Amino acid sequence: MNPSDLETMTLQQLRATRRSFFSAEWMLALQDADAATKASAAQQMLAVNHVIVVMENKELSDIRDQLIANEAPLIAGAQSLTQALQDLSKVQGVLTAVSGFLGIVSRIVPLISNV
Amino acid sequence: MRKPEFNISGIRSLMLMAALLVLAGCATKQARVDQFAAFAATGTAFTKAVDPALTASFDATATTDSMVLLQARDALPSSDRLTALRQADADLDARLAILGGLRRHLGVLQSYFDALASLAATRAESSGMTAVAQGFVNDLGKLNPAIAKATIGGNTIESLIAPAADFLYVAHQSNVLNAELKRNAPTIDRELRLMSAALQALATQYASDLGVVAEKNYRDKIALPFAGSGSLDSNWSDQRATLLQSTLDTTSLQAAANAATSLRTSFVALVENRLTPERIAALQTDLGSILTTIENGRAAKETQQ
Numbered sequence: 001m002n003p004s005d006l007e008t009m010t011l012q013q014l015r016a017t018r019r020s021f022f023s024a025e026w027m028l029a030l031q032d033a034d035a036a037t038k039a040s041a042a043q044q045m046l047a048v049n050h051v052i053v054v055m056e057n058k059e060l061s062d063i064r065d066q067l068i069a070n071e072a073p074l075i076a077g078a079q080s081l082t083q084a085l086q087d088l089s090k091v092q093g094v095l096t097a098v099s100g101f102l103g104i105v106s107r108i109v110p111l112i113s114n115v
Numbered sequence: 116m117r118k119p120e121f122n123i124s125g126i127r128s129l130m131l132m133a134a135l136l137v138l139a140g141c142a143t144k145q146a147r148v149d150q151f152a153a154f155a156a157t158g159t160a161f162t163k164a165v166d167p168a169l170t171a172s173f174d175a176t177a178t179t180d181s182m183v184l185l186q187a188r189d190a191l192p193s194s195d196r197l198t199a200l201r202q203a204d205a206d207l208d209a210r211l212a213i214l215g216g217l218r219r220h221l222g223v224l225q226s227y228f229d230a231l232a233s234l235a236a237t238r239a240e241s242s243g244m245t246a247v248a249q250g251f252v253n254d255l256g257k258l259n260p261a262i263a264k265a266t267i268g269g270n271t272i273e274s275l276i277a278p279a280a281d282f283l284y285v286a287h288q289s290n291v292l293n294a295e296l297k298r299n300a301p302t303i304d305r306e307l308r309l310m311s312a313a314l315q316a317l318a319t320q321y322a323s324d325l326g327v328v329a330e331k332n333y334r335d336k337i338a339l340p341f342a343g344s345g346s347l348d349s350n351w352s353d354q355r356a357t358l359l360q361s362t363l364d365t366t367s368l369q370a371a372a373n374a375a376t377s378l379r380t381s382f383v384a385l386v387e388n389r390l391t392p393e394r395i396a397a398l399q400t401d402l403g404s405i406l407t408t409i410e411n412g413r414a415a416k417e418t419q420q
């Protein structure tokens with residue numbers, strides 16, 4: 001079992017344990033317990049919940065860090081696209097091509113119209 | 116030396132063929148640009164749908180965390196209560212910071228999709244290029260009136276200029292988009308994989324958190340009253356039916372995670388030039404339903420509390 005699978009399995013077990021602390025069976029079992037036992041049960045529940053949140057935070061922060069590492073090319077891509085849009089808006093390059101096309105048309109049309 | 120002879124009907128045929136090729140090429144290029152536009156619009160919708168999913172996730176975690184504190188409180192000596200609260204607050208602050216980082220990152224991703232959408236959605240006409248090209252034709256017509264009268268395959272030169280301008284515009288647009296795809300495909304693929312992983316992790320956490328809420332509600336409203344000796348509320352059966360059903364409603368974050376996976380599948384289809392309008396429509400429907408599902412989940416949680 002690799003470390004990732006082990007973490008996943010541990011987290012699953014902790015989550016199941018936390019849920020069981022909220023079951024009717026657990027509450028009834030603790031009903032007649034002495035104060036020290038109840039305090040110990042409460043501390044254990046807090047500890048289980050703490051570990052769950054810490055492990056979940058670690059899982060999420062690992063992914064977040066990788067996402068942030070992916071930002072530079074995304075930002076560069078967005079800037080490149082925005083620049084391309086501005087270039088298209090200026091239509092200079094495209095107009096040059098159209099102008100060239102029309103130049104060809106203007107040379108061919110007299111030949112056609114002479115027919 | 117003999118002068119070369121122009122075959123006029125041949126020139127006409129060639130020009131007609133060229134015009135038809137331009138129109139056909141324009142349609143192909145436009146279809147490609149439309150794929151980018153659809154993908155970008157869906158990406159933008161995705162980033163907007165994820166934001167409330169992050170909020171729903173934190174709400175569920177904070178609710179569960181508070182339930183743990185409240186249940187522990189009575190059994191703890193007062194000296195330990197503040198310690199427990201401070202620790203829980205620190206854990207949730209850390210979660211908020213992580214979600215804040217994800218939220219900020221979503222802004223970056225949305226900017227990328229917006230830029231892609233802006234470029235893919237512009238048309239030659241709205242860019243002003245068609246009008247300017249038409250101006251060229253008019254000017255040429257003044258210089259050489261034959262141009263205004265000439266026809267190719269029954270179409271005036273003038274009527275062919277707008278499609279030609281469209282083609283040149285769309286071809287350039289398509290080239291820019293394809294170049295961007297070539298340059299950044301691995302980045303976007305990695306991005307969508309990571310978003311999918313993040314949302315899957317949040318979906319699992321969300322299901323676990325809501326499971327605790329459901330367990331407590333069932334215990335307090337159904338199990339303990341039933342196990343006790345007192346009389347049951349008249350609506351006990353109805354409440355039981357409601358709670359049994361609401362415990363299954365943990366799917367809103369899972370829907371967001373599934374949408375991330377679908378978006379990545381669409382991206383692969385875009386790269387392979389097989390992104391169909393049907394696939395895009397299905398994905399957009401899924402994204403729309405995420406928001407509805409999250410709202411329903413929130414309402415169901417409020418009903419339980």
